[in-house]
Amino acid sequence: MAVVPTAGGTFDAAERPIYFTAGGGEFNAGPHVLMAANELMADAEEQRLRDLLDAGCRVLLDSGIFWLTNRHCRVHGVTMDEALALAPDEIDGFSELRDRYVYLARTYGDWLWGYIELDQGGRDNKRVQRAALHDLGLSPIPVYHPLVDGWDYFDELAEGYDRICVGNIVQASAPVRLRLLHTIWERRRSYPHLWIHALGLTANELCLSIGPDSCDSSSWLAPLRWNHQRVETALLRRVGDLPVGFRYTPGDSASYQAAARLCADAATALGRSWRHAAHRVHELAGNAAGARTGAEGALR
Numbered sequence: 001m002a003v004v005p006t007a008g009g010t011f012d013a014a015e016r017p018i019y020f021t022a023g024g025g026e027f028n029a030g031p032h033v034l035m036a037a038n039e040l041m042a043d044a045e046e047q048r049l050r051d052l053l054d055a056g057c058r059v060l061l062d063s064g065i066f067w068l069t070n071r072h073c074r075v076h077g078v079t080m081d082e083a084l085a086l087a088p089d090e091i092d093g094f095s096e097l098r099d100r101y102v103y104l105a106r107t108y109g110d111w112l113w114g115y116i117e118l119d120q121g122g123r124d125n126k127r128v129q130r131a132a133l134h135d136l137g138l139s140p141i142p143v144y145h146p147l148v149d150g151w152d153y154f155d156e157l158a159e160g161y162d163r164i165c166v167g168n169i170v171q172a173s174a175p176v177r178l179r180l181l182h183t184i185w186e187r188r189r190s191y192p193h194l195w196i197h198a199l200g201l202t203a204n205e206l207c208l209s210i211g212p213d214s215c216d217s218s219s220w221l222a223p224l225r226w227n228h229q230r231v232e233t234a235l236l237r238r239v240g241d242l243p244v245g246f247r248y249t250p251g252d253s254a255s256y257q258a259a260a261r262l263c264a265d266a267a268t269a270l271g272r273s274w275r276h277a278a279h280r281v282h283e284l285a286g287n288a289a290g291a292r293t294g295a296e297g298a299l300r
Helices: 043-054 065-076 080-085 094-108 122-135 151-160 174-188 219-226 253-299
Strands: 018-022 032-036 058-062 163-166 195-198 214-217 231-234 237-241
Touching (some): 151 163, 219 253
Parallel strands (some): 195 214
Antiparallel strands (some): 231 237
């Protein structure tokens, strides 16, 4: 089965791992940014996308389905799983979002890192939507939901595409998240060509042993959303909080701007730390393998 390359003119398979910051608006300065189609409905928001691309940022375009289904949940009083299982024509606002998504993918595809498919309605509907996008000349990154799609669908996508996204992580409990990441890590070993992006996963210590190739999160914005001090990490592991003096002063624009810059800088540092640590782990593993081979040769 031939592997279908997903679109994205700035994708480089050698550039891994990558942590994409999401949801930051004007504060999300890169170098790796996830922006959703629902955040780019107006001209001013689209200009923000152009500014990031002009600055050389790697931008991953999300379809906005997570936002759309969350809105549907609030309006209709259903669960997230129930909303995600609905056919596209049963979700409020799907057609409008799809039109904007297609426009953005067509207009900026060559400058994007990639764009994520419209993953609404379970695997059968995802197949239909993806085929329709292929008919338009688009090649989105497929999305796999391990809790509902079945592992045979993972194999189908892994055999057929160079990249896939994995969902069901952002709202999973810690034990479930660990099991999902571990199972995905083991299964992907059969597909050495495959790049896996974990949706809604903040880079953490698990990423050093069973991590995806890339992930995204908006958790870096938590100190701005709830005005608490930042959580600091070392080797991707939480080590403590900054003092309360690092909180912004409510109503003080300069204080808020400073806190936002701190959050953005810390998120960028987290991504760099992950890459440096992952490269060091790979280097040590290679050295250990070489030492074993040398020792075996000497014994022979």
